Amino acid sequence: MTTNVSSTGPTAASVRQDLIDEQDALDRVVAGFDADAWSRPTASDRWSVADQIGHLTFFDGTAALAIADEDGFRASMAGLAPVFAPDATPDTMDDLTLGSFRRMTPPDLLDAWRTNRSVLADAASGLADDARVVWYGPSMGAKSFLTARLMECWAHGQHIVDAVGATRESTDRLQHIAQLGFITRKWTYINRGMDAPTADVRVELAAPSGDVWHYGPDDAEQSVTGSAEDFCLVVTQCRHVDATDLTLVGDGARDWMTKAQAFAGGATDGPAAR
Incomplete structure (x- = not known):
């Protein structure tokens, strides 16, 4: 679905x-x-x-x-x-x-x-x-x-x-975090004192339930695709994007995923690439 x-x-x-x-x-x-x-x-x-x-x-x-x-x-x-x-x-x-x-x-x-x-x-x-x-x-x-x-x-x-070293089950409650991660894209840049990007990015995420969640226009030239869990890990700065299986198309998509910050407060950097 x-x-x-x-x-x-x-x-x-x-x-x-x-x-x-x-x-x-x-x-x-x-x-x-x-x-x-x-x-x-x-x-x-x-x-x-x-x-x-x-x-x-x-x-x-x-x-x-x-x-x-x-x-x-x-x-x-x-x-x-x-x-x-x-x-x-x-x-x-x-x-x-x-x-x-x-x-x-x-x-x-x-x-x-x-x-x-x-x-x-x-x-x-x-x-x-x-x-x-x-x-x-x-x-x-x-x-x-x-x-x-x-x-x-x-x-x-x-x-x-x-x-x-524990594990926990992923659920479709991630949809709340995924949407927050998407809508805070421009704020991520403004919070860093940078100009907000103007080019659209399409986000397509595989939900734990098997659904696919879409954000952004269908015709965007840049995109982020992969699991909802990986996307949420990146926008909450729990993982560097290179430690996930997300597929990025376009320099703008990659730049966003290396800076993404879905939470309030001063600008922070997530884990470094390994």
Whole structure:
């Protein structure tokens, strides 16, 4: 089956359920970890497996606050002021967002993540499709906001499974991440202070279910084709494109795939080519 993704779209309720399912899938991976697994270093600089879960715990909690209490969320942002101080270091953000979680035992950390996930799910249960949610940058539409949380869970989960040599099943929940990866192409360049490309790129991805997801015009001269999982790994900077089986046609397609960044924040580079 071929699906032209640009003609269909999820609802806030469906993204919320997919987010819950993605969180549950990662929970099944980490629930049986011993102390050694929790302490393993990951591809994220300075972060252990526990830190990956701590990061999700912190931002699931602030996401729930943003939905349920806009004024409370805005007030909480003052606590991150030291991050923007002239003497701030990479450890400054870690201390503010991960400090309390780094003092927890793995069972307590897992409980904290489960609690914040539940609070987020409850807060999101009444979100209308056209609602907007305040966040650290511009406000976001409800569906985009929940999609970003799903992407975060999946990508940080990938760093975890890579660190411990685990595996997890690919699902069509990747469609949310794939579409986000496609629509952030121009932003990837703008975020780097570069001119956004004007030439179209066609993206054709084989979904885990066997569907084919299409993005971009049929007549584009440049293209990216391959598995949805490989594409999602690249746009979340979990893999260099050369470590995947993606087929790239055109210099613009390759340049995009070497810079792609589907997540917010300052411009970053993914893994180097090997």
